[in-house]
Amino acid sequence: xxxxxAVRGLRSDAPEARRPDLVAGRERLLREAARxxxxxxxxxxxxxxxLGAAAAITAAALVGTQVVRDGxxxxxxxxxxxxxxxxxxxxxxxxxxxxxxxxxxxxxDGQWIYEKTVESNATDDVTGPQTExxxxxxxxxxxxxxxxxxxxxxxxxxxFLTGLPDDPRxxxxxxxxxxxxxDPTESRVQHEYRALGVVLSRSYPYxxxxxxxxxxxxATVPGVRAAEVTDALGRDAIALYLxxxxxxxxxxxxxxxxxxxxxxxxxxxxxxxxxxxxKGDVILSGVREEVAVVDRxxxxx
Numbered sequence: 668x669x670x671x672x673a674v675r676g677l678r679s680d681a682p683e684a685r686r687p688d689l690v691a692g693r694e695r696l697l698r699e700a701a702r703x704x705x706x707x708x709x710x711x712x713x714x715x716x717x718l719g720a721a722a723a724i725t726a727a728a729l730v731g732t733q734v735v736r737d738g739x740x741x742x743x744x745x746x747x748x749x750x751x752x753x754x755x756x757x758x759x760x761x762x763x764x765x766x767x768x769x770x771x772x773x774x775x776d777g778q779w780i781y782e783k784t785v786e787s788n789a790t791d792d793v794t795g796p797q798t799e800x801x802x803x804x805x806x807x808x809x810x811x812x813x814x815x816x817x818x819x820x821x822x823x824x825x826x827f828l829t830g831l832p833d834d835p836r837x838x839x840x841x842x843x844x845x846x847x848x849x850d851p852t853e854s855r856v857q858h859e860y861r862a863l864g865v866v867l868s869r870s871y872p873y874x875x876x877x878x879x880x881x882x883x884x885x886a887t888v889p890g891v892r893a894a895e896v897t898d899a900l901g902r903d904a905i906a907l908y909l910x911x912x913x914x915x916x917x918x919x920x921x922x923x924x925x926x927x928x929x930x931x932x933x934x935x936x937x938x939x940x941x942x943x944x945x946k947g948d949v950i951l952s953g954v955r956e957e958v959a960v961v962d963r964x965x966x967x968x
Contacts, residue, residue, distance in 0.1 A: 780872075894906045906934060
């Protein structure tokens with residue numbers, strides 16, 4: 668039995684997940700998180716962006732209020748959990764191999780990218796996760812003017828992937844230039860982690876070899892760690908995050924599908940300094956429930 672199978676056995680009898688009262692008010696949370704005692708800026712970038720990798724486990728600590736131990740010493744799983752894996756290097760390199768061996772997803776000019784997302788926000792008043800659908804032009808010249816930041820169409824994202832070099836250091840440099848720094852307090856490592864994460868989250872359609880290079884580059888960023896978690900729909904996911912120097916800081920997570928390793932969604936998890944929340948509480952969570960290439964705006968796959 669491998670390590671991940673053993674970990675999954677800890678919660679094999681978990682009941683149906685019950686989502687807390689959450690609503691869509693993400694923008695307000697983003698603004699509030701940028702100031703005050705939290706000291707961390709949540710970016711909308713994170714909405715954008717094989718279990719054998721469990722061999723990389725360096726720690727297995729269950730955290731969060733829903734994962735507890737009873738008097739017998741057995742773990743009693745609940746509606747959410749976090750199982751720390753440790754360094755994400757081995758996991759990300761194996762993920763790169765998996766993705767590189769898979770098929771490409773392509774589109775042509777005139778087509779659209781359909782996306783269905785679900786988000787939960789613990790700071791708002793309306794009950795339940797919120798579902799949204801959206802369509803984006805694959806080729807949109809208005810977003811292809813060479814600007815950094817968010818101004819990249821799916822066609823431009825695809826071209827970025829196909830033009831990446833093999834050297835992870837060069838990939839990191841290209842990602843920094845593609846998604847330029849917007850926060851003067853952001854370190855180079857933080858910038859690289861954010862930029863590569865945004866590339867992962869927005870690369871659809873994608874070239875598998877190019878996307879694999881992004882994973883390999885992310886594996887070389889110092890301090891990138893992984894955990895096994897649940898997403899906004901209560902499903903298993905792999906969370907990537909950059910270890911913070913400040914233990915009171917919350918953490919921004921990129922969620923990956925645990926089988927395909929493709930982008931799944933994001934979470935923002937409270938640190939000890941989050942006003943009104945306990946350490947480990949999931950404040951903001953989003954999942955990409957469906958994504959596809961379609962022929963026209965308004966069409967669903």
